[in-house]
Amino acid sequence: MDVEKMLQQFKQTADETIFRDIQDTTALEGRIRSRLQKQRRGFFWKAWPVGITAAAVALICFLWLPGSIVVSPTDPVRPADPGATHGGGWGGPPAQVIQAHTPSDEEIAEKVEELKQQIQIGMTQEQVKELLGPPDYVMEREGGSTEAANEFWNYSYLKQAGYEPDQSGSTVDEEGLRTGKVGVSLFLAWTWKESKLHQFSISYPKGTDVLSYSANPDGTVKVENLTHPNQQEKVDVENGAFTLDLQKSQKQRYEEFAKANQDEALDGLEPLDIIKMYYYAKETADYETQYALYYQDPDSEIPSRQEFLQDLKTDTVGAENSRVFIKELREHGKEYSIIRQDENSAVVWIKFDNKRKPLGFQLKKTQVGVWKVCWMPIQ
Known part of the structure; x- marks a missing residue:
């Protein structure tokens, strides 16, 4: 050749x-x-061990007011529950990358940086769907303030082929992250009034810890160590x-x-x-x-x-x-x-x-x- x-x-x-x-x-x-x-x-990279995380729980507790929650699985590789909207119904690319091997440190870091640059506070749902495809899960809060976040999307990236988490999309897949079966979890929170992106967080393993990068409505960003809250990650950002x-x-x-x-x-x-x-x-x-x-x-x-x-x-x-x-x-x-x-x-x-x-x-x-x-x- x-x-x-x-x-x-x-x-x-x-x-x-x-x-x-x-x-x-x-x-x-x-x-x-x-x-x-x-x-x-x-060569194959060894996956970072992952500690136990409650990133989604923290995000949801911070944003939700008392009320009932409707969880709709829309994972393209998971059969939809009766009445739920399947992820492929919106068209566009699959929300997650399905692969056979454990995600490497490099793959995880690249995906995290890519998401940080792609996702912006104030984006519309259509803009996110066009960019990322349909979410794996959609969680809705019925009732409450029109100014607070009322709808939550979950994406899982660098997910191993055939792996299915035990829990629903309302929480971070701790077991999947810990064992390297999922590399990155993205949560998006939407406002009721305009369906604009209110807040988002990216959870990912680093070393033996799980970190959470969150972007807030006021434009501030923060990286938290969810495994050891007293040992916060230092990230230098210049714009x-x-x-x-x-x-x-x-x-x-x-x-x-x-x-x-x-x-x-x-x-x-x-x-x-x-x-x-x-x-x-x-x-x-x-x-x-x-x-x-x-x-x-x-x-x-x-x-x-x-x-x-x-x-x-x-x-x-x-x-x-x-x-x-x-x-x-x-x-x-x-x-x-x-x-x-x-x-x-x-x-x-x-x-x-x-x-x-x-x-x-x-x-x-x-x-x-x-x-x-x-x-x-x-x-």
Whole structure:
């Protein structure tokens, strides 16, 4: 099989297929090439043990006033109870990802970050259905204040094929999370008056604990350790207006790094600075510096410098796709947020003012303590 010929055909038809919205296909091409050449090293990640959690109970107790609850299972893989609305009735994609293996730490972290960026307070139910598909369970409160939350949706992600929880969707599947049969649980609370998203929480395992990320009606966010309430998780979040253009000081630091090719030249720069430099290198065809900005992860399949430069010489379609993507990033990227769960890893999320969904760019710190871009960085 001629792998490069096949990739060339793929790139030439990308704009005419279901990949037409992917402006930069470099990462996808890398995955295809890696699989076809059978160089990917298969491995399974061990799932984090999960402690007992009551995330949904806490959320529901906080939001509900006294009243009766109607629970309607709408799980696409579970037979609906008589009279209940089945999840497929709304159309759209299934709410959850069904898989055979235990979700890895990486898969869980990526799904949590994706949901944080996708879900926004004030969204309508139709917007959420279009984005996520039908919920697994719908819980309704009959009666009560028109200003309080009265309807609650539950989604389960990274769920193992064939697994069915014992309890209903009104509580977090503690057993499933603890045993790795479910990776992430999402709860949404809706207002009675306008069916707008009032509050949401994401429950997920980390180490031996279960954490809950919650977004509140006033715009504040909080991460709680549900297993050990007195040991709260510290999450560093930075937000602001986004511009791709390098400032004078950033360009000077870029030139110093490009000339010296020493990691120490990046000392003190933040993740957003590195992302800007990375795309400046791509835009100016400074591929030597672009490659130098990659984090050399021994567990990834990053090509050698020589292989990387050689591929770029013949990849005219990829270069055009990159040019189009960078143009969109410059013109329509309007807001950024940087999320750091620990000292050595970060995700820079960019939100667009057109129809493109937010994109996350992954970075890691090197042994000398400077930030670099992960290979195939876009989430």
